[in-house]
Amino acid sequence: MGHELQYLLETKRFVWLVAVVFALFMMFQYFEFPNGHVVSSLFSAREGQIVMNTTRFHASNTSNISSLHSHTSHALSPISPTVLPPNSPSLPPPTAVNTINNPTIHSSPNTSVKEFKDLQKNPVHSDKSSTNEGVSPGNVVTISEMHDMLVHNRASSFSMKPRWSLSVDQELQDAKFQIENAHFNENDPELHPPLFVNVSQFKRSYELMEKILKVYIYKEGSKPIFHQPQAVLKGIYASEGWFMKHMKASPHFVTKNPKQAHLFYLPFSSRMLEEKVYVPDSHTHKNIIQYLKNYLDLIVGKYNFWNRTGGSDHFFVACHDWTPSITKKHMDTCIRAMCNSDVKNEGFKIGKDVALPETLVSSSKNPLREFGGKPASQRTTLAFFAGRMHGPVRPILLKHWENKDPEMKIFGKLPKSKHNRNYIEHMKSSKYCICAKGYEVNSPRVVEAILYDCVPIIISDNFVPPFFEVLNWESFAVFVKEKDIPDLKNILVSIPETRYLVMQERVKKVQQHFFWHVNPVKYDIFHMILHSVWYNRVFRVNL
Structure with missing residues (x-):
């Protein structure tokens, strides 16, 4: 009996001690959690994790493709390099380059086909309407957020x-079902999977x-x-x-x-x-x-x-x-x-x-008068831009980089030359071609860079790139915020040479989708424009 009584007393002391510790823990959480309530804060943290996972999914390389191609060079996750200088202690190693518009999010190379299909069937998204009104006017919309908008609008907005x-109408509905349940096939000589x-x-x-x-x-x-x-x-x-x-x-x-x-x-x-x-x-x-x-x-x-x-x-x-x-x-x-x-x-x-x-x-008479450029090994200029001073961004670009660095050939309007030869030769011999917005977000330089085998550097906040619904732009282009123009060279030199070579090769492969032909050719720009119209109609059909 004495031993039993002693055991009971010790058990009570232990329970009391646990209760005190738990009470202190709850008090601590009450004051430390941002919402002032333990349970709600835990749930909000979980919700934030869900949204983060969705964003990470969209930052991954061609969604479900990178995990299936990890044995080849194009398994590298799409690049949008960090805005931090290379010597910054916060800079991740080259194999984990951050998304420029969100330095805390890393590309995931392990998104499976099943996860991709599950996300499409049960999309998780931030609160953005089909009119894009959910985004704060003061913030730059990142490429991953644009993909979130697309998933959200597809799930909640119909015509x-x-x-x-x-x-x-039924034909469109049937087409939608077949597209959503398309069987994965990587062996296609006409298409390069990482581009999509x-x-x-x-x-x-x-x-x-x-x-x-x-x-x-x-x-x-x-x-x-x-x-x-x-x-x-x-x-x-x-x-x-x-x-x-x-x-x-x-x-x-x-x-x-x-x-x-x-x-x-x-x-x-x-x-x-x-x-x-x-x-x-x-x-x-x-x-x-x-x-x-x-x-x-x-x-x-x-x-x-x-x-x-x-x-x-x-x-x-x-x-x-x-x-x-x-x-x-x-x-x-x-x-x-x-x-x-x-x-x-x-x-x-x-x-x-x-x-x-x-x-x-x-x-x-010949919309493809010339295209292509020097091989990567002969591209001696790091970055090139030339153009008139339309809009607010280009003067800032010249202010920071004109005649500031021999590797950065940044000019205003170049002197006239036959068939714009000086301008074209610069694009053909540069690693990166700066596509800075004018008065509006669009610029012909984006397509020009692609046609001349030059990796596009797009400086145009909130610009939705062409064929956004199907092309994985971050696999062959770099997006830089307008506010990060002063760090432009640091951003470019932080991209590993191996990564640049992969992107430049992909630029050459994506060219076929931007060619105007006198007579249309499969997968060319005419068919890609028509396909984007068709694709958006199919996914908004309402029966």
């Missing part, structure tokens, strides 16, 4: 349900586009604003002209029966709207907006296809900087393929609108 059904967010889904989507897509082109509208691509086949607005030319001449995709159409094309040129409708020095776009409204009223009054879907199966392709503002009021519900793809300031909606490549074409 208007058709007022009456047609067979094309999901190469299997892209390939299946492209195959279905070729197989079933039909486009109806409205005949209404007078030239040269409508139906005259020849007026815009040269210069920086050439994307809208070349697309219109190929679209109108396509017997494969175009249908004369609108009831068979999955998409309806509004064939106008934003460049010709400026030239023929805008009143010089008026400083207003009201007359252009009214002109487009009158056109839309015409086709809505004559046909019932816009009203059937609220315009969600209609699209246009336009490259002028004004396009977002002149189409926002009356054409916002349709798919807008625009060069000015600003995710924050111009109403560009990820998952609905399409980031159109801005391409500078100098010859309408």
Whole structure:
């Protein structure tokens, strides 16, 4: 009995001691946790971990591909180097280079195919609406956050349900199911998997586009604003002209029966709207907006296809900087393929609108007059930029780097040369080509860099790069925040040479998706633009 009593007393003391320790722990947590409540803080920490994992997923190399290709050089995770100088004690080793817009997040090379599919079926995302309004106006939207927006919008935002059904609606629904459940196949000689967010889904989507897509082109509208691509086949607005030319001449995709159409094309040129409708020095776009409204009223009054879907199966392709503002009021519900793809300031909606490549074409007879450049071993210049001082970013770039470092060839506008030879030779012999925004986020330098085998350095906050839905841009380009221009060289030299060589090789492989051909070729820029329009329509279908 004595031993039992002693054991009982010791047990009570132990329980009392545990209770005191637990009470002290709870008091400590009450004062230390940010929410002032232990349970809620624990849950909020868990939620933060979920969001972090989602972001890490999107920063990984081509989602599910890196884990499947770890035995080759392209298994390296996509790069967006840190803004810290190389000697900083916080800088991670070269094999774990940080994402520039979030130095705490590392790329994950181990995302499996199952995890990729699970994330698509059960997306975890931050609280951002389909209109991108969930992002704070003062913050730069990172590439990984753009992917979060895309996943969120796909899961929660759909187009208007058709007022009456047609067979094309079910065809789109079936296509969506097949794309989402595409079988992974890395052995494709035409495509390079690390260039894509999901190469299997892209390939299946492209195959279905070729197989079933039909486009109806409205005949209404007078030239040269409508139906005259020849007026815009040269210069920086050439994307809208070349697309219109190929679209109108396509017997494969175009249908004369609108009831068979999955998409309806509004064939106008934003460049010709400026030239023929805008009143010089008026400083207003009201007359252009009214002109487009009158056109839309015409086709809505004559046909019932816009009203059937609220315009969600209609699209246009336009490259002028004004396009977002002149189409926002009356054409916002349709798919807008625009060069000015600003995710924050111009109403560009990820998952609905399409980031159109801005391409500078100098010859309408030969849009591929030349491309390619020196091999990596002969590229003696670290970084190159030259251009007029449009917008606020370029003067800052020159202030910090013009004539400051022999490895950084940063200039204003170069002297004129035949076929812009000086400019092109600089791009052909530089490792990195600076693509700094002008007044708007877009620049033809992005595509120019790719065509000349130069790794693009994109300095344009909130710029949605072309074909964002399918291309993994961080595998072959580097995104630098505008505020980090003073650290530009540190950022570039922190990229390991092995990583640069991988990116430069990928730039050469992605070129085929940015080529304009006199006659369209599979996977070229015409087909990629059309595919992005098709892809966004498929994933927003609402039955």
